[in-house]
Amino acid sequence: MPESVSNITAQMPRAKLAGLLLFFLGPAVAIYTLFSIYPLVATMALSTYTSDPSGARYFVGLANFETLLGDALWSKPFWNAFGNNLIFFAVHMCVQNPIGIALAGLLSLPGLRLKGFYRTVMFLPTMLSVVIVGFSWNLILSPLWGVASGALKAVGLGSLFAPWLGLESSALVTLSLISVWQFVGIPMMLIYAALLNIPEELIDAARVDGLGHFRIFFHIKLPLVLPTISLVSVLTFVANFNAFDLIYSVKGALAGPNFATDILGTFFYRTFFGNQLQLGNPTMGSAVATVMFFIILLGLCLYLFLVQRRVRRYAF
């Protein structure tokens, strides 16, 4: 069938084809250019300027980037934020995605009752506003009136409780886990949808061969949904390196204690918009945003060239 479509387009007069293309692609290209490409290019352009107290801007080439990566005053907080961001990502990869896969596996078990109910409940946090999530968890974990310390005491583990969100050693991991709790529904849904696509005959054949649920999952289902899992990983990577809102709503723009929860998003926000007496610096902020863009771009390229090409897809 595809051949016939290209035959049709080949026989079409040039002008008509161009008109058709413009009609179908034009709106999308226009909107994408206006709201994605233009801001991106404008940000990159702005990052090559600096401004003086009167507000006038001067072109400085790559000087902002030299300062950001070469001057310890800027590079130290930048690499600190980058490191924290890697931890944030690692927690999501090691906790969120395995749990998402496991939940999807459980949901796709034949004969499970109340499937729709579980699916909705587990997806609910994803739909909550991040401010509500941050506020609720702040209260749950509060050492003053949170339920966490009471719940731990009730099972005899009261001594394990600590003000996790306030300690340098645990604040970042705690926040990462809150984010995992909120977003675990997304890998679950995507992988669940992929699992549903696996033909019943394959599963039936495996069962006839004498495999249990567990081995069916690991040897049949999991390899078949690997492309989806790698897609989920990439989505996680992009979302994590753009993350900002949860940290900001729980810890504020100064991401304490001692910048232990500072990630690239909050570092960018402080630089671009300022904080308390620190005045916003849009040109330097744009440089931070540009570096963030290249970090994500680099991550995506690595994924495309090293992972995507090797993932085998099965057509049913």
Place this chain on the structure above:
Amino acid sequence: MRRTFKAAMGAEVAALALLAGLASAQAGSLKIESWRNDDADIWNSKIIPAFNKHYPDIKVEFAPSAPKEYNAALNARLDGGTAGDLITCRPFDASLALYQKHQLDAVDGLKGMDNFSDVAKAAWQTDDGKTTFCVPIASVIAGFIYNKEAFAKVGVSEPKTLEEFHAVLEKFKKDGTYVPLVMGTADQWEAATMGFQNIGPDYWKGETGRANLIAGKEKLTDPQYVAAFKEIASWAPYLGSGFQAQTYADSQNLFSLGKGAIYAAGSWDISTFRGQAKFAMGAFPPPQPAGTTDCYISDHTDIAMGVNAASKNKEDAKKFLEWLTTPEFATIYANSLPGFFSLAKTPVKVEDDVAATMVGWRQNCKSTIRNSYQILSRGTPNLENELWNVSAQVVNGKLTPDAAGKQLQDGLDKWYKPAK
């Protein structure tokens, strides 16, 4: 260039005055930009009606933004030419930058500006003190608010010295009914603003120390600053359990629910507590360190108002600003918002007893503004951000007082060269 600019401005003002004169029968309108969205009700129901009694033809609209977004939103609106006619001014550099970008007009010529002292105006002046660009509205005072019932129950009275202060805290700790001192470090600024800047001025002698710091004659590693850090570090055992994760809202709730004895306070907390707390409250100024006689309080200039240089209705905007300098406005403001104190020289009668107590400290103690605010928070690293960070760490016990002073001074030395 400057001159032509000024001449153009003059011409513009004259033209506007003419227009205003011609259109005087027509109602002018003013829009106020502010971050005080909490106060919208008071502006709409009390302040603006009072202004309209004098100028019934000027329609005033109070259009606040959320405090966190205010600076960014205001700058965007000023750059885009859609900002209101009257701009509520943050203290120091944020507003100075607007003046330098010619987005705020000078207000020196206004009637009533002589009703403010130099310290009151300092937050909205050029560095040389020659030009003022906002009319001062209010300051906030730091100190300690306490639960009178708790004090009566445990049998202690207001501490005058730090020694007495520690004895009181110790007594509350032994008693165990109340959290002795309510302050958290999760939001960091509590430790800096209500800790370090609250008890500190007695150590560095208020304005004297602040001026010396700017002049480079004192360093943050000097004993008086380290001693202030030592003092706040010694509070940790008296704070609520898990204070490292206690946010500012937690602190407010802890005290207003009657679970805390002493609250490291800013006067702006008074109106919140009035609405929520069911017990009698009192206030005492920062207790004095051993061997000091003069007392100092952090009486921080916080709010002012200026004219948008691009406003189309400057004549009316100036009328409004001139009205802000009158005792009538000061009385309405100070009493509708207890805890925000008028900066005018004419004394204002404050009805709220806690607010009256706090403003009464001005009689015996010398006022000073927070030492990190003027000039010193202009570079990278930003001194105020650093101060939040190290103060919280000192209270958390993660940083020694000496190391805190060193980190601040090292950061300052990287960019700040005092004028010789």
